[in-house]
Amino acid sequence: MHRALTPADNTITVRDLRFNREPAKHPRWWHGGDPVPTAFFNALSCTFPAGEKFFMDSVRAYRREVGPALQAQIKGFLAQEAVHSREHAAFNQLAADSGYDVERLERRTKGVLDFARKRSKARQLAATCALEHFTAILAHELLAGDSADMAAAPADTERLWSWHAIEEIEHKAVAYDTFLAVTADMTRLRRYVMRCFAMILATVILFTTIRASMADLYRADGLKGPRIWGRTIAYLFGRGGILRRILPAWLTYFRPGFHPWQHDDRDVLARAQARLGLEAAA
Numbered sequence: 001m002h003r004a005l006t007p008a009d010n011t012i013t014v015r016d017l018r019f020n021r022e023p024a025k026h027p028r029w030w031h032g033g034d035p036v037p038t039a040f041f042n043a044l045s046c047t048f049p050a051g052e053k054f055f056m057d058s059v060r061a062y063r064r065e066v067g068p069a070l071q072a073q074i075k076g077f078l079a080q081e082a083v084h085s086r087e088h089a090a091f092n093q094l095a096a097d098s099g100y101d102v103e104r105l106e107r108r109t110k111g112v113l114d115f116a117r118k119r120s121k122a123r124q125l126a127a128t129c130a131l132e133h134f135t136a137i138l139a140h141e142l143l144a145g146d147s148a149d150m151a152a153a154p155a156d157t158e159r160l161w162s163w164h165a166i167e168e169i170e171h172k173a174v175a176y177d178t179f180l181a182v183t184a185d186m187t188r189l190r191r192y193v194m195r196c197f198a199m200i201l202a203t204v205i206l207f208t209t210i211r212a213s214m215a216d217l218y219r220a221d222g223l224k225g226p227r228i229w230g231r232t233i234a235y236l237f238g239r240g241g242i243l244r245r246i247l248p249a250w251l252t253y254f255r256p257g258f259h260p261w262q263h264d265d266r267d268v269l270a271r272a273q274a275r276l277g278l279e280a281a282a
Contacts, residue, residue, distance in 0.1 A: 005259040006173045007266070012076030013170065015278060016083055019160040020091050028098040032152025035221055036228070036235045041161070042095050043213035046105035047206070048088040052081045054113045055132065058124040059175050066181045070174075077174040080167045087160060100220050105213040112205055122183065126198035128175045130253070133199070133260060134206065136172035137249040139165035140265050141242055143272040149242055159276065166272050173260040192256060199253050 020026060031037040056078050063074045096102040116127055142149055142165045150158040183191050218228055236243040252258060272278075 005261045014079040039214045039217040050110040052085040058128040077171040130199040130202040139168040
């Protein structure tokens, strides 16, 4: 049986903050006038409202089947994700106000997740574990560089993504610890195969969805052909690209006995909270 490795002193703090309520400060290509990072983060954000509802539902389904300590963490997880969903809906509205068909992008994610909801509760939870690992390692890379990936963004947008990253790290093991608890009767091999298969499938679907949404955004800007996609590949996977940087951490998920808190990034959290003035927020 796996032992949960989440630090006993890790806290899941609900910060009910609001961002991006001033459209005039959010240009169409808000990331330094560059359509590539703008499209990537817009496409990623458009997966969040439906995605986070899926995460919440998959974990909530088991909240009465775990112990009191994990129930408390699930409560914090649900509260954080609800605020994230609200704030990314507001962020996505800015893209809609700029003329992008955000509803189409959000509908694409919802369609994928509606299909996932036809799977068993355990497989939905395994998918949530995989996607929560992806968001946590992306969050770590964002914060480890003091949010340099958002240096060209408006201040409120940079703060939105940094705040979201902090909370993704805080609750990064809640779904996984829930998965360990409710699959305790499974053999280690079966549990390992289930979570690894979920990660492979979730990664393929996530990147297929993001690529399709980026294509829609580029098309709306009259951008197409190998040149824009060459720039996209260079931005994401070239030297210093954020998806290239997360690859080693993504691979750790396939290690037997993996746990999200084997990578203890509380030092990154503390530095980010101090930088943003969020240590005492509640």
